[in-house]
Amino acid sequence: AYRGNNEMGRFSEAFEVMRSKLQESLEQQRLSEQARKELITTISHDLRTPLSSIKGYVEGLQDGIVHDKAKYERYLAIIKNKTVKLDSLIEELFQITQLESGHLIMQAELENSQELLEDLIRPFELEFMDLNAELIVHRPFPALPIRADRARIAQVFDNLLGNALKYAGAGESSITISAKREASFLRIRVGDNGSGIAEEDLPHIFDRFYRGDKSRSSKYGGSGLGLFICKKIIEVHGGTISVRSRLGAGSLFEISLPVVETAGR
């Protein structure tokens, strides 16, 4: 009877482990299904917004209500801009699929970090000037050999600077960029004086679909994918991304990319 009990005990223990594993995997499945549904909802919404605006402007042009040349040009520029937005949404979607299947396609080249940062950051300086937003760039950047996929790193800056603007407000924002060598890493910092991030949100902001409470309930658009994609991109570069922030006190994002050690050093 003793042994029987013991076996029963072991059996029910094993059964319990199996049951909880099954429950766990069902829960994961439920979460990923939910995430997928959310993704479809967000994406349909995000795609529809620029599309309906394109439709509106095209109809305006067709109706012949636009007579002066400047307005005509402006409409075309807006339409063009909306197609660019659509394009980047589709690109984002495509990347999510790549990320989910576990391979983000990278085209990394050996780069000089100074040239790379100059090339990638200059367009933002022009854009920020146009938006009347302050972008303080600490130059010169260190010139170090790094392996980087330009388009992907550009996307990281686009996300970080876009967020900084979004959560700081173009008129009031002051955003800073700096870079320096730290041990065998190039460390890039993007800081802002915006809303900051609540302590309870901080551990999650790099998670897929995660949006801070304030961002979800507020006017800011977004999918909660930006930082998730940034993290993946930096990780495939062998680097890390982190944040320091306090609600009301701005945020500081820090990227570390490995410096390529050249022979003889």
Ligand code: ADP
């Ligand atoms: P979203 O599309 O919501 O901007 P992200 O993945 O880019 O998604 O960011 C996730 C969340 O992190 C945001 O919803 C926001 O709460 C917070 N966040 C990101 N960047 C900043 C920032 N510079 N200042 C304040 N909050 C930020």
